[in-house]
Amino acid sequence: MTLNRTWILRKRPAGHVAPGDLELVSAELPALDDGSVRVRTIYLSLDPTNRIWMSDAKGYMPPVGIGEPMRGGGLGIVEASRFDGLAAGDIVNTGLATWALYNDLPGKSLSRLPQIPGVPLTAFMGPLGVTGMTAYFGLLDIGRPKAGETVVVSAAAGAVGSMVGQIAKIHGCRVVGIAGSDDKCRWLTEVAGFDAAINYRREDLGTALDRHCPRGIDVNFENVGGAVMDAVIARLNDFSRMPLCGLISIYNATEPVPGPYNFGNLLMRRTLMKGFIVLDYLKRFPEGMQAMAGWLSAGKIRFETDIVQGLEHAPASLERLFTGKNLGKLLVQVSDGP
């Protein structure tokens, strides 16, 4: 008999996630179905999109139902298998599973993670995971940066933003990141190789963008929305591109939020803006992972993880994303690794 622990959504958060919105319940696991695999979560991925799933506003997927386990992805180790292709001890990405210690999942939906010398397991939650693929396809497929162009990325020290900037550097661009602390900005320029980083909480963003983007902005990789987005849109060049990846500033809003006041500039500059969800690129993940693994092995991609210990801290830790506390990929360590 194995006891599972699972976060259940009890009510839709009003604004920020509060105690009582989710409940951690313990329950005995049923017998493992034929064709299924029991995966013990090592790392649970926390992402801004988790907050979208808790809301009943029309998102890109159905919301998590009240009384249902909270949806989430992570990386785990196979504890038991009734599927031919996987065996106990295999490390797998759980894809869309739940915030739980154990997930019983159809074996055919999983694949064993490759072992790459010198690359730690956490890379599969970062550059080689969903956030890395988000950065890779959003920037290259929609942003289409050309050498010499200026790329701006908001939430630049986050899991996606930090990858976007480094991929843009590899493509010969001038890269300017926007982040919320001096520590993050220092990491962006000194470790991640950004040309400049702006602490929007300390500097006037418009003035700083003017200084760091003397030739205007060709690509705006948008993660944030609100006033930060407005300042960037005001400085876009003709025929600029704007991958619309996230709007983290509005996910906790309880009142309607106006779109960019500079919306008209998207017309005047003939900007191409496209919303995207990384799952749209699922079939092309092998291409993205191969490229990212190559850059990672070559030392061209640096990444950080912000690891919280213990499944019980998952809901409260999600707030770190919205208050700008995390540097790099935010993970919950749910159990020990191999």
Add this chain to the structure above:
Amino acid sequence: MTLNRTWILRKRPAGHVAPGDLELVSAELPALDDGSVRVRTIYLSLDPTNRIWMSDAKGYMPPVGIGEPMRGGGLGIVEASRFDGLAAGDIVNTGLATWALYNDLPGKSLSRLPQIPGVPLTAFMGPLGVTGMTAYFGLLDIGRPKAGETVVVSAAAGAVGSMVGQIAKIHGCRVVGIAGSDDKCRWLTEVAGFDAAINYRREDLGTALDRHCPRGIDVNFENVGGAVMDAVIARLNDFSRMPLCGLISIYNATEPVPGPYNFGNLLMRRTLMKGFIVLDYLKRFPEGMQAMAGWLSAGKIRFETDIVQGLEHAPASLERLFTGKNLGKLLVQVSDGP
């Protein structure tokens, strides 16, 4: 000695164009330069973009300078020529000229309009002119409508919108127009062949869109902005497209205007939105004109013109665009045709 009459921009309008913002002056024309052609304006085209040119907000072209002739295009007859390729009596499109009875223009920038049996001269200001090309390239190049999809167009009875809907019908789409009067809506469904038309001043737009777009909206050809745009964005389908052609609702604004409150839905639906200016497609005009001329000759395209008599009425007539008075292409007849 030939006396010209020209509208001069005297000051930047605050909100709507008011008496005194422009002044009609008479002046003797200088001798015609070698290589130039003197064109007497027959029709002056009035377009929402004229209002953008009067403003010093950052547009897609430099604003008209204070004290300079108002910029505008039209169709005219060559009165005198010092350019080998054109002779008196030729009919030409003036391109970007001025609000004047006469324009002296470099001959090499002009081309003689073809004569198409059964097609009146005004067609070159409508389906075969800049507004027709705006509809053609914006819809087909950015909107990429597929047969069976639902296309919504705002300002649908205007010069651009009425063409957009008819081109979409030719491509097998369900077409819903949004306009501001019952007369316009009747014209859209009974003459122009739209599947449905919504008078947004009389009906609740959201309810009407739900009724007329039971399978959601695949293409939003945006001419208006504001609350009309918000209602359409809320109903976009996954992977929808949104050619951003105009935002006529904000051109007279004197305060910052918020972008769409449903901006987040452009992300969730993975909408491709692209601003464009018809001049971006200048090199492809022959392709567009050939297609439109074919449809026009085949009776597949209907168009209306709203003709105001007399150059002296140009500034006041521009208001017809912003108050929704015009049906079809708004022109000022400046002098008699051939």
